[in-house]
Amino acid sequence: MNNRPDTIRAILDAHPDAFVVFSNGLTSREAAYFHRENRCIYLLHAMGEALAVGVGLSQACSSLEIVVIEGDGNALMGLAAWSLMPVPNLYYYVLDNGSYETTGGQKLPSLPVIPSWCKLMPVLPGKAAATPNPPLPDEIWNACQQWLRNHRYLEEPAK
Known part of the structure; x- marks a missing residue:
């Protein structure tokens, strides 16, 4: 079992051309600190x-x-969105440490069912020593927009 930053790196390496969405909390903070990329x-x-x-x-x-x-x-908070799956071009990974790390490590119940389109990735509990807050929202969005424009998924704004 790996820690969260190493598991995130392995997922990013497996999908080098993908656009990546990170959930809030410690997942976003560690991803932004250890693996900052404009495609995220x-x-x-x-x-x-x-x-x-x-x-x-x-x-x-x-x-x-x-x-x-x-x-x-x-x-667990977003189970309603599971009804929209599977989607052909979407890969879904859940980092499972059995706790809410962001709010102090409270124990979680297990996910009720793990469908085939959900990749459950066991990770060690705890967080990396240096995990500052992610960049400001405008900075994140501007970088993402530029990546999407560069890959022709978003048009340049009209002047």
């Missing part, structure tokens, strides 16, 4: 919404590979 969006205040955002992106950009990475706590 870090949801800061959207508890349980990462999969819904990923599904929307996959429908808007059907030729773009979308990867959603979220913690098990966020996955």
Whole structure:
């Protein structure tokens, strides 16, 4: 079993051309600190919404590979979005440490059922020593927009 940053790196390496959505909380903070990339969006205040955002992106950009990475706590909060799956161009990973790390490590119940389109990734509990807050929302969004424009999934704004 790996720690969260190493598991995130392995997922990113497996999908080098994908656009990546990270759930809020420790998942976003560690991803932004250890693996900052313009092709990633870090949801800061959207508890349980990462999969819904990923599904929307996959429908808007059907030729773009979308990867959603979220913690098990966020996955439990966002179970309603599971009804929208599977989606052909979307890969869904749940980092499972059995706790809400962001709020102090409270124990979580297990996910009720793990469908084949959900990749459960066991990770060690705890967090990396240096995990500052992610970049400001405008900085994240501007970098993502530029990446989408560069890959022709978003048009330049009209002047």
